[in-house]
Amino acid sequence: MLSLFLDFKRQVTVALENALYTLGLKTDDLGLEPSQHADIASKVAFRLAAQTKSNPMEIAERIVAAIELPENSLIGEIITVGPYINITVGRNYLEKTVKRITQEQESFGGGFCNGKILIEHTSANPNGPLHVGHIRNSVIGDTLVRILKKAGYEVDTHYYVNDMGRQIAIVSWAFSRFDFDSSKKPDHAIADVYIKANALLNEDPGKVSEIDKLMQLVENGDQSTIKSFDDAVALAISGIKQTLLRMNIIHDSFPHESSFVRSGAVFRIIEEIKATGRTKDDNGALVVDLSDYGFEKTMVIQRSDGTSLYTTRDLAYHEWKGKYGDRIIDVLGADHKLISGQLKATLNSIGKPEPEVVIFEFVSLPEGSMSTRRGKFIPADDLLEQIEQGAYLEVDRRRPQMPEKFKKEVASMVGIGAVRYDIVKVSPEKSTVFDWKDALDFEKQGAPFIQYSHARACNILNKAQDEGKWDMGYQADLSLLTEDTEVSLIKKMAAFDSIIDICARDLKPHTIAVYARELAEAFNQFYRFVPVVSAEEENIRASRLALVNCARIVLANSLDTLGIDAPESM
């Protein structure tokens, strides 16, 4: 169903274009934009000032005078402020919004897109636990998944498992030399031996040839080596899955790199690339020339010992994805900027669909960049543990009389929500430095603020129900919702679907985070300004309860899109 806001915008466009036609004017840009001064504003007078050789203010006046609105328009008022044309929504728009939210409930705000999307995110190497940098990928990726699903797409989420790279060879090699602590969470135990092995390889570079040998064995299908790789990978992935699940993140499938070697897909795609004539031999390695795509350096797709690289296997993986998805999306760290550009160029050169790549910049530590290999990282599990403990103290302080189970559940929802919100609210292209004090700060107006607003709405509805003052079926008189705080709350709720639409198109998940916060703010302002359950007149009380119910729904939908739980009480 078309978004009411977009419908409103469309009506504004038609009204303005008709007015311009009447005046004998023409432009291809109405300059429509959201504005703090109106629900939508047009800068078209600026565009036409030169054309008509008159000043913009005058043009604006003439345009507004020429506008004719049809019956039942969603448009309310159209006025000029200097050269700007400011348009506000009408009662029709506001009342339709409340009706629609009440009807559509959880499905409100989406369902306008269709098609299949394959999205890949996280895909961290299975050589240790996820750290606080990896989960930026996970949270951005999972939020995109939720946005795209909300928009109406069928979404398949992948974690691409590197089960045959050098890192995994080192892990497998480490297993034969160091004790594996099976009392630990498996991904953490893997990191322990991986770090030791790297230290040893550093001291004794002669042992590197043993790693190379393992990689060749795996590529050539040696069963026992493959099994030792697989066992290590499975252990790491099982731990990683636990961490992701704790953050409300689930992948539909875990395609393994090795499957593209063993199926012959890697061999076939190398042949396809060779057929373009852009490959050449470089000291025994096979390289691709992408200079016509703006890449000065060639890209290696086969080592001189004949084994494949991550890049090659990734090409085969993307070729496969291109067959099954209408849109292919990869969420990757900034270190993949160059390689993903080369990947896209190579796919393009053999006529295959290219992925849309969402790049996020790195999370570093105050002392420098993180490294699993050197053991310099903060595991995501540590962060989640500490934040939940911090959240528990807060809940215990505020609701001491509540049972233990309640406190634990709320602490978990609030803690995880705070982590997810803190990550997703920052736009991906900013690099960040992890700071414990900041990460554990509950005073910021983040997820708990939004969750609390939702709990507050639930609480009002519960109270009204207990007092026999609320009945879902009651037809509220929506024309009574005229207070400023009521109107701005409705406008904010109405914007939800257009925000989803923008997020799904631009793949910018931080937009929905900002929106959710603003929605909570609008609801809190309403809550402070007007009484609901205690409203004197019954029909006013009923209309406000209908509004609170809408707020509850849209807050819940927003939180769900952010992958944050919406507590009914906290």
Next chain:
RNA sequence: GGUCCCGUGGCUUAGCCAGGAUAUAGCAUCGGGCUUCUAACCCGAGGGUCGGGGGUUCGAAUCCCUCCGGGAUCGCCA
């Protein structure tokens, strides 16, 4: 050194791609508000050379050039 990303009040940050109305919020600071639906809230105040300098334009945080600072990357790692 080449290429890409970032630089916005003390700190964090929106807006930049599609240039326009007093530059957006949060934290922190200061002041006000709980006999009234959970104050994890609300209202208000102070605080900004939008990294520096040029340019384009009637108009630049936004586009172009240049310099400075931070991050990423520059073939047989992923």
